[in-house]
Amino acid sequence: MQPLIRYLLGEPHPSGTRIVDSQKCFRSEDIDEVGDNRHTTFFEMLGNWSLGDYFKAEQLPWVFEFLVEELGIDPARLYVTVFSGEEKYNIPRDDESVEIWRRLFKGVGIEAKAVHIGDPDRGGEVGMRGGRIFYYNSTKNWWSRAGPPEKMPAREPGGPDSEIFYDSGTPHDPKHGPHCHPNCECGRFMEIGNSVFMEYTKTDDGRFERLPQRNVDFGGGLERIGAAVTGNADMFAVDTLKCLIDALPGGVGEMRSKRIIADHVRAAAFLITDGVEPSNKDRGYMLRKLLRRSIIHASMLERGEEDANSLSAGYVETLERLFGIVCDEYAGTYALDRGRILAVFRGESQKFRNTFTNGMRRLAQYETVDVDTAFKLYESFGLPYEVIKEFGGEKAAALTREAFEERLEAHRQRSRAGAEKKFGGHGLILDTGELKAKDEAEMEKVTRLHTATHLLHAALREILGDEVKQAGSDITPERTRFDFSYPRKLTEEEVKRVEETANRAVQRDLRVECREMPRGEAEKTGALFFFKAKYGDRVKVYYTGGSLEGAFSKEFCGGPHVERTGLIGRIRITKEEAVAAGVRRIRAVVE
Numbered sequence: 001m002q003p004l005i006r007y008l009l010g011e012p013h014p015s016g017t018r019i020v021d022s023q024k025c026f027r028s029e030d031i032d033e034v035g036d037n038r039h040t041t042f043f044e045m046l047g048n049w050s051l052g053d054y055f056k057a058e059q060l061p062w063v064f065e066f067l068v069e070e071l072g073i074d075p076a077r078l079y080v081t082v083f084s085g086e087e088k089y090n091i092p093r094d095d096e097s098v099e100i101w102r103r104l105f106k107g108v109g110i111e112a113k114a115v116h117i118g119d120p121d122r123g124g125e126v127g128m129r130g131g132r133i134f135y136y137n138s139t140k141n142w143w144s145r146a147g148p149p150e151k152m153p154a155r156e157p158g159g160p161d162s163e164i165f166y167d168s169g170t171p172h173d174p175k176h177g178p179h180c181h182p183n184c185e186c187g188r189f190m191e192i193g194n195s196v197f198m199e200y201t202k203t204d205d206g207r208f209e210r211l212p213q214r215n216v217d218f219g220g221g222l223e224r225i226g227a228a229v230t231g232n233a234d235m236f237a238v239d240t241l242k243c244l245i246d247a248l249p250g251g252v253g254e255m256r257s258k259r260i261i262a263d264h265v266r267a268a269a270f271l272i273t274d275g276v277e278p279s280n281k282d283r284g285y286m287l288r289k290l291l292r293r294s295i296i297h298a299s300m301l302e303r304g305e306e307d308a309n310s311l312s313a314g315y316v317e318t319l320e321r322l323f324g325i326v327c328d329e330y331a332g333t334y335a336l337d338r339g340r341i342l343a344v345f346r347g348e349s350q351k352f353r354n355t356f357t358n359g360m361r362r363l364a365q366y367e368t369v370d371v372d373t374a375f376k377l378y379e380s381f382g383l384p385y386e387v388i389k390e391f392g393g394e395k396a397a398a399l400t401r402e403a404f405e406e407r408l409e410a411h412r413q414r415s416r417a418g419a420e421k422k423f424g425g426h427g428l429i430l431d432t433g434e435l436k437a438k439d440e441a442e443m444e445k446v447t448r449l450h451t452a453t454h455l456l457h458a459a460l461r462e463i464l465g466d467e468v469k470q471a472g473s474d475i476t477p478e479r480t481r482f483d484f485s486y487p488r489k490l491t492e493e494e495v496k497r498v499e500e501t502a503n504r505a506v507q508r509d510l511r512v513e514c515r516e517m518p519r520g521e522a523e524k525t526g527a528l529f530f531f532k533a534k535y536g537d538r539v540k541v542y543y544t545g546g547s548l549e550g551a552f553s554k555e556f557c558g559g560p561h562v563e564r565t566g567l568i569g570r571i572r573i574t575k576e577e578a579v580a581a582g583v584r585r586i587r588a589v590v591e
Helices: 002-008 030-035 058-069 095-106 120-126 224-231 239-246 253-272 282-302 315-329 338-365 371-381 385-396 403-422 440-464 492-507 519-524
Strands: 017-026 042-051 080-084 116-119 135-136 157-166 189-203 210-223 470-475 479-487 512-518 538-544 554-555 571-580 584-589
Touching: 002 157, 002 210, 002 554, 030 282, 042 120, 042 224, 042 253, 058 080, 058 095, 058 157, 058 189, 058 210, 080 095, 080 253, 080 403, 116 120, 116 519, 157 210, 157 224, 189 224, 210 224, 239 253, 239 315, 253 282, 253 315, 253 338, 282 338, 282 385, 315 338, 338 371, 338 571, 371 385, 371 403, 385 403, 440 470, 440 479, 440 492, 440 538, 440 554, 440 571, 440 584, 492 512, 492 571, 492 584, 512 519, 519 538
Parallel strands: 080 135, 116 135
Antiparallel strands: 017 042, 042 210, 080 157, 157 189, 189 210, 470 479, 479 584, 512 538, 538 554, 571 584
16 A cells, blocks of 8 residues: 555655555564454455545446455355544444445345444454444454554544455454354455545644545455365365464374464565565564464474474474475565575574574573463563473462463553554555655654665665675665575675775765656666566666666665755765675665
């Protein structure tokens, strides 16, 4: 959504008013939910967009037709939710969508009664009540980058949404309340699509007014839709995940661990290919957590008597085999970097052996293991509940999963609150994956660093040769990090020459210009591009140096960039290091 914000606000999009896409997604907040029938960290999202074109009257019938007629999903298994309104902000409830849904269900012989739930915490008390359409408040049926209306900054677009749920028919678990409802956590219902009607913006004085145009943003998880098509309650039964589940030892009793491994291996493979490295912060931390949880759960599946207090001997071979399956399964769709994936995994595996051993030693020192102790072991050493419970023996006899999960949920709430304080909720004004900024000041810094990264790429190729090719980048308001292919360490003289070459381009105060053209034509210009990225039929080429033909730097890119290189400031390379075999990394700042 991030690249489309200006088009949602009214700027014409070069591809028109109707857009469709399919993109890979990673949701870090779901990592501790993985293991049930419907949560993953990595998934593929199908989307369609209306930029001031069609709206509710077209969108809802089209998505219903797609699911029921094109994919063959039984409409009797579908339930929908709509926005119940926000009286505080004078935003009405979405009765228009309710009437559309009633007509659609009636067309397939289903009477669709509307039930008001409002607060999802009341769902367990209210229950289904024979309903097919359910009103929920803004915590469930409102979408913006910042969350519900009260958290939206001024000039942020947002709007009500209508979600579609698939009823798997599994029995309700009463621990989630006496009655089931579409947003119940028992696992019976699985959301498979969401139509966001982006028609509001928040004013400077906190009111809500209509946008100049009404927009639609639909997203549907490919794996969840696949599960619904096959009538399966378990999204891990779809082909891209089942092949991993089937390759693991153990039976149905170990399904939670098998799901965790399948999801985490797949997610890690994509993150590593996109240039993420294990670390103790941000994306690197999430990758480290994925790999280490995979190691622990794979070890639990294979552990023998000789592995009583350590990781199993065979988990490395098992996980390397799974990484290979992921690469093969997605070949032709995504070019996953098998060599880099295995190199990063092996390095992290060796580091974690030491951490795990230290965690087991610490566990052995405790006379009893209560929930607080267990959580310390989880946070400090990555030991999950299953390991602590099994290896703790009698000293962990009183520890229950319910108590541990409750403690974990309290930690999640604090983490979300911390993220909101750090990033203003989900309201980053820029988040392309490569660049992130939470306000205009940070936007200005990452824009300078982004253009500086292009100049450094060109300078590296000028000094080292054409074998230099981009292998990933990451830009924060503090620095840029650029990975590139090269077989050896750079000398101090080479680093100095790269820096000087880039700064000469800054001193010349070259114009930074952009041309949009067909991809084939763009490639013929010699513009550089990231080989692992997926590009559309038309691309933007940013270049510096007067003309596209004689430019110092030219690359496929979506921006943003400074207007002239003189606005960047002095570029200083702070570090050059190895990332993996044949891959180097430079870090740089602008001053």
